Amino acid sequence: MAEATGKGLEGVVAAQTRISDVDGREGKLFYAGYDIADLAAHATFEETIHLLHHLELPTAAQLSETVATLRAESVLDPLLVELVGSLAGRTGPMTTLRTAVSAAAALDPDDDGSPEANLRKAYRLMAKTPQIIATYQRLRTGADAIEARDDLGIAANFLYALTGKEPDAQVARDFDVVLVLYADHTLNASTFAGRVAAATLADMYAAATAAVATLQGPLHGGAITEVREMLDEIGSPDRAPEWIREKLGRKEKVMGFGHRVYKTWDPRATVLHDIAERLGRHFGEPRWFDTSMRVQETVMEAKKLYPNVDFYTASVYSALGLPPDLYTPLFAAARMAGWTAHIREQYADNRLIRPDSEYVGPDPRSWQPLESRG
Numbered sequence: 001m002a003e004a005t006g007k008g009l010e011g012v013v014a015a016q017t018r019i020s021d022v023d024g025r026e027g028k029l030f031y032a033g034y035d036i037a038d039l040a041a042h043a044t045f046e047e048t049i050h051l052l053h054h055l056e057l058p059t060a061a062q063l064s065e066t067v068a069t070l071r072a073e074s075v076l077d078p079l080l081v082e083l084v085g086s087l088a089g090r091t092g093p094m095t096t097l098r099t100a101v102s103a104a105a106a107l108d109p110d111d112d113g114s115p116e117a118n119l120r121k122a123y124r125l126m127a128k129t130p131q132i133i134a135t136y137q138r139l140r141t142g143a144d145a146i147e148a149r150d151d152l153g154i155a156a157n158f159l160y161a162l163t164g165k166e167p168d169a170q171v172a173r174d175f176d177v178v179l180v181l182y183a184d185h186t187l188n189a190s191t192f193a194g195r196v197a198a199a200t201l202a203d204m205y206a207a208a209t210a211a212v213a214t215l216q217g218p219l220h221g222g223a224i225t226e227v228r229e230m231l232d233e234i235g236s237p238d239r240a241p242e243w244i245r246e247k248l249g250r251k252e253k254v255m256g257f258g259h260r261v262y263k264t265w266d267p268r269a270t271v272l273h274d275i276a277e278r279l280g281r282h283f284g285e286p287r288w289f290d291t292s293m294r295v296q297e298t299v300m301e302a303k304k305l306y307p308n309v310d311f312y313t314a315s316v317y318s319a320l321g322l323p324p325d326l327y328t329p330l331f332a333a334a335r336m337a338g339w340t341a342h343i344r345e346q347y348a349d350n351r352l353i354r355p356d357s358e359y360v361g362p363d364p365r366s367w368q369p370l371e372s373r374g
Contacts, residue, residue: 014353015195018055019341020184027264031184032056040271045154045179045334046070049126052184052341053119066123067153073127074148074157077107080128081135081145088140093133093329094216100132101125101212105205113203118347121204122340130154130333133326134161155179158333159320171282171320174275178316181268181309182331184338186261190214190221194339198346199353207346211339212332221328226255227314228324231291240294248302256311257299265306272312279319288315 021030029036031048032055039048043057050058050066058066076084083103087096108124110117135145138161146164148157155176159167167175184191194211202210215221234243247254259266280289292315299305317327 009355012355014192014355015187015346017186017342017345019052019338019345020186022186022261024259024261025263027262027267029185029267036181036267037271039180040177040268043180045176045183045337048180048183049123049337052337053122053344069123070127070154071148071150071157073124074131074154076128076131076135076145076147077104080104080107080132081139084132084135085139085145088136093136093325094212094221094332096136097129097132097329097332098209098212098216101129102205102209104128105203108205113201113347115344115348118204118344122344125204125208125340126336127154129336130158130330131161133329133333134158136329137162137323137326162322168282171279174279174316175320177271177275178313178330179334179337181271182313182334184335184341188220189217190335191339191342194343195346196353198343199350201347201350204340204343207343208336208339211335211343215328215332215335221331223255223308223310224313224317224327224331225324227311228318228327230255230295231288231314231318234291234295236287237290237294240291241298244295244298245302248299254295254299254303254305256295256307256314257303257305259306259308262306262308266308268309269307269312272309272316273307276312276315276319279316283319283321285319288318291315 019032022028023030031039032051034043034051034057039051043051046067047058047063049070050056050062054062080100080103084096084100087099104125108121110120131148138145146161148161152160152166153172153176155178156167156172159165159172159175187195190211193214194207197207197210198204218226234240244254276289276292277286280286289312292312296307296311314327317324317330322330
């Protein structure tokens with residue numbers, strides 16, 4: 001096992017996995033051996049789900065079965081819709097999603113933890129998560145919830161359930177690719193939290209809830225929203241260079257740049273760059289992409305920092321007209337594929353995760369009676 005190189009368990013190998021791998025120096029990401037660039041170019045989110053859970057791309061028959069299962073499981077129980085509706089006016093989307101994922105355990109028909117049952121639970125979580133998010137958005141704006149259609153994929157169904165309109169095929173495909181890109185990323189904080197919970201033999205929903213709760217923290221899942229806030233503050237492409245130079249001059253962090261793993265371009269960012277440009281032109285909202293480009297040029301010139309996955313995702317979601325507070329929930333909708341795959345992998349070869357700690361407190365000392373403590 002590698003030695004720790006610093007706080008945050010950096011450099012420590014905490015698990016063996018066959019699900020995904022990162023080469024930070026070369027800027028490569030692989031799902032079960034497949035390069036993310038190839039998956040982004042060719043795979044659907046449904047194919048990616050099958051790959052992460054079975055470690056092989058599906059045959060035509062297997063894909064058809066996966067698609068049918070996910071469509072059937074996307075229907076929300078009326079009690080879950082009622083819960084989402086009762087929370088919609090009281091709290092934000094990530095708190096609602098965290099609560100709904102936990103509550104869904106009470107509605108699951110499988111009451112055992114067998115591998116077969118856990119695979120069914122995983123598919124239910126992957127199918128229901130985007131529907132929970134769309135339902136939340138509809139209900140908090142006073143609209144009625146819209147059930148998913150049985151002839152659309154997960155990406156297209158989310159956009160349909162959000163707006164009531166079938167999305168343009170290219171728009172749906174672009175959003176589908178975003179889900180593929182976010183589906184997994186080795187042992188990030190939320191995935192690790194899910195595996196820690198699973199290692200105690202907590203059930204699938206408890207482990208998934210732990211992952212959602214961890215993603216909710218702004219240092220993990222909040223970066224996309226912070227990039228959008230930065231773009232809002234900049235306002236227009238021509239203001240970007242001066243705004244960035246002033247921020248760097250104050251030694252402040254520019255959101256969307258740098259990564260704990262990648263020392264070069266995040267391979268997902270290059271794909272998202274093209275999607276952001278295309279969607280901006282499609283919806284007549286090029287300013288998000290154009291401003292992002294000026295920010296990127298200025299940061300790379302001044303600091304030699306590369307964009308990460310979150311940087312251009314903000315422009316993608318802005319072009320789609322999605323509310324900024326849905327950005328992190330959509331991260332969860334995609335990452336539920338990876339979370340549940342890792343949780344199942346943990347169950348399959350489990351050992352309780354119990355790291356050591358280094359004590360740095362006071363030396364051993366004697367008890368002092370209350371009256372002598374000064």
